[in-house]
Amino acid sequence: MYKKELNSDDLLKIIFHYTAKIASERQLNAVLVHMADMGRELILSDRCTVWLIDEESKQLYTTVAHGVDEIRVPYGTGFVGSSIVSGEPIIIEDAYSDPRHNSENDRKTGYRTKSIITVPFRNNDGNIIGAYQAINKLTEVDHFTPRDLELLSLAASYAGKSLESVMLHQEIFDTQREIIAKMGEVGEIRSKETANHVKRVAEYSYVLAIALGLSPTEAELLRTASPMHDIGKVAIPDAILNKPGKLTPEEFETIKSHTDIGYRLLHGSRRELLRAAAIVAGQHHEKWDGSGYPDGRQGEDIHIFGRITAVADVFDALSAERVYKKPWPMDRIESFFREERGRHFDPRIVDAFFAHLPQLLAIRERLTDDEESAE
Numbered sequence: 001m002y003k004k005e006l007n008s009d010d011l012l013k014i015i016f017h018y019t020a021k022i023a024s025e026r027q028l029n030a031v032l033v034h035m036a037d038m039g040r041e042l043i044l045s046d047r048c049t050v051w052l053i054d055e056e057s058k059q060l061y062t063t064v065a066h067g068v069d070e071i072r073v074p075y076g077t078g079f080v081g082s083s084i085v086s087g088e089p090i091i092i093e094d095a096y097s098d099p100r101h102n103s104e105n106d107r108k109t110g111y112r113t114k115s116i117i118t119v120p121f122r123n124n125d126g127n128i129i130g131a132y133q134a135i136n137k138l139t140e141v142d143h144f145t146p147r148d149l150e151l152l153s154l155a156a157s158y159a160g161k162s163l164e165s166v167m168l169h170q171e172i173f174d175t176q177r178e179i180i181a182k183m184g185e186v187g188e189i190r191s192k193e194t195a196n197h198v199k200r201v202a203e204y205s206y207v208l209a210i211a212l213g214l215s216p217t218e219a220e221l222l223r224t225a226s227p228m229h230d231i232g233k234v235a236i237p238d239a240i241l242n243k244p245g246k247l248t249p250e251e252f253e254t255i256k257s258h259t260d261i262g263y264r265l266l267h268g269s270r271r272e273l274l275r276a277a278a279i280v281a282g283q284h285h286e287k288w289d290g291s292g293y294p295d296g297r298q299g300e301d302i303h304i305f306g307r308i309t310a311v312a313d314v315f316d317a318l319s320a321e322r323v324y325k326k327p328w329p330m331d332r333i334e335s336f337f338r339e340e341r342g343r344h345f346d347p348r349i350v351d352a353f354f355a356h357l358p359q360l361l362a363i364r365e366r367l368t369d370d371e372e373s374a375e
Contacts, residue, residue, distance in 0.1 A: 002140045003044045011151070014041050022162050027217060029063060031166045035132070035159045042155055043117070043148040045134035050159075051080050052130040060084065060131075071105075078102055080133050083118040087128060089153065092116040093143040117144040119152045121160030129164065132156050196367045197316055198227035203363045204312035211352040212308070225276035226309050229284045232262030259285050259294045276305060284309040287344045299346075307346045311337075311353055314344075319364060330361075 006014070018038035025031050032050045040048035051062050053075070060080055061072040076085050079100050083090045095101040095113045106113050113135055120131040132152055137144050205226045209219035233241060236258055240251045247255065262281030266274050283297065283306025290298030297306075318328045318336065328336075334354075341350040353360070 003138045005044070005139055005147075006042075011042065014038065015155075019158060022159065026166060028166050031163060032063065035155070035163070038159070039132050039134055039152055039155050042151045043134055043144065044138045045117075045144075046136035046138055047134065049080075049133045049135075050130060051084075051133060053084065053128070073102075079116055079118050080131050083133075084120050084128055084131050087120055089117070089119040089149055091144050091149060115143040117148055117152060119149065119156045121156035121163070123164040124161050129160060129167075132159075197320065198229075200316050200363060200367045201229065201309065201312045202226045203367065204315060204360055205308050207356055207359055207363070208308045208311060208349060208352050209304075211356050212304070212348060214304070221273065221276050222280070222305050222308060224273060225280050225305065226312065228262065228266065228277035229280045229309050229313060230258060230262070231265060231277075231281055232258030232260070235261045256285070256293045259283075279303045279305050280309050282306070284313055286310070288346050289343045292344075302346075307349055311345050311349050315353070315360065316364075 015038075018034050018041075021034045022031055022038075025034065035050045036048045039045070039050075049062050049071075051060050053059075054061050054072075057072075058075045059072045060075055060077075061070065063070050073081065075081060077100075079090050079092065079095075079098075082100055092098055092101075093115055095116050096103065101113065101116075103113075105111075115137050116133065116135055118131055118133045120128045123129050132155065134144070134148075134152065136142075137148070202223045206219050206223035209222050210216070214222070236254060240247065240254050243251065259282050263278050266278035266281060269275060269278070282294070283303050286292035286295065286297040286302045286306055287310075288299060288302070288307070290296050292302075315333065315337075318333045321327050334357075337345065337350050337353060341347050
């Protein structure tokens with residue numbers, strides 16, 4: 001079934017729809033998906049790919065391509081490489097008649113590439129940062145036309161400039177995430193824990209957040225912030241933090257203060273990531289029944305980030321060897337969570353814990369402390 005060419009009203013609807021989505025999005029992969037969808041719909045192609053330049057590896061890559069997984073090719077190769085190097089768009093009516101076409105991908109996937117259009121896009125300084133590539137026209141005229149080039153060039157002009165802003169935002173976010181992860185590791189090293197503890201808690205928290213219906217953005221925010229849950233331990237004396245025997249009541253009060261310390265360290269920031277980390281640091285020892293610390297919060301008065309991290313942190317603590325205990329066997333851990341459902345932990349999160357336990361155990365296996373010591 002062939003598709004009919006779009007009229008002006010249809011084109012405007014597509015453009016306004018996707019430009020609004022792109023303008024409001026801060027996640028790089030989501031922007032790339034919107035770009036690919038906009039390109040495909042504007043020129044009625046079967047597939048559309050958004051290529052980016054990896055300067056470090058001298059490769060072109062895409063994480064967003066209709067019908068395929070991530071692809072990487074050497075810089076300057078293929079149709080997309082030729083277009084990016086020359087800075088000029090390319091329209092090909094029959095890919096197999098051009099020596100630049102790599103038919104190996106078609107052979108592997110069973111897909112038949114016929115017509116191709118490739119348009120590079122630039123940032124605000126005019127530098128090429130990637131390219132659109134659409135494959136196989138779906139109209140009765142089964143190849144791309146100058147009108148398609150005009151439309152895809154328009155999309156590339158807008159999307160390229162928007163993409164630069166999102167990539168800068170992503171770079172800042174990634175830098176914050178790296179700093180937070182390292183600071184979290186510092187807090188654990190003080191108490192003779194491994195860096196893998198905070199990595200596991202982060203991954204457990206993400207799985208539980210998704211299971212509870214949090215958005216991918218919220219779940220990613222929690223995964224990034226959760227390594228800071230024990231950052232307040234940097235202010236706790238070593239003699240108390242690493243005491244192998246039972247703590248005195250006074251020593252336990254000192255240990256408990258790490259939640260307040262962590263919160264005070266982080267809560268004044270204007271950055272969303274650090275504000276989330278402050279919540280996690282301050283509330284991950286609160287309990288569903290109100291018997292936790294530092295504030296005795298109860299039920300949903302405890303932020304969902306604190307409630308999720310509490311389950312993730314306790315699960316990892318019970319699974320691991322500590323200076324004061326051996327690791328618990330899995331049947332004992334499961335019994336503990338059943339007993340503490342509705343007391344220590346939010347019942348919904350405990351239910352999500354059991355529903356996704358195989359996934360959590362796979363994370364524990366992948367991020368074992370033995371693996372870390374061998375690196």
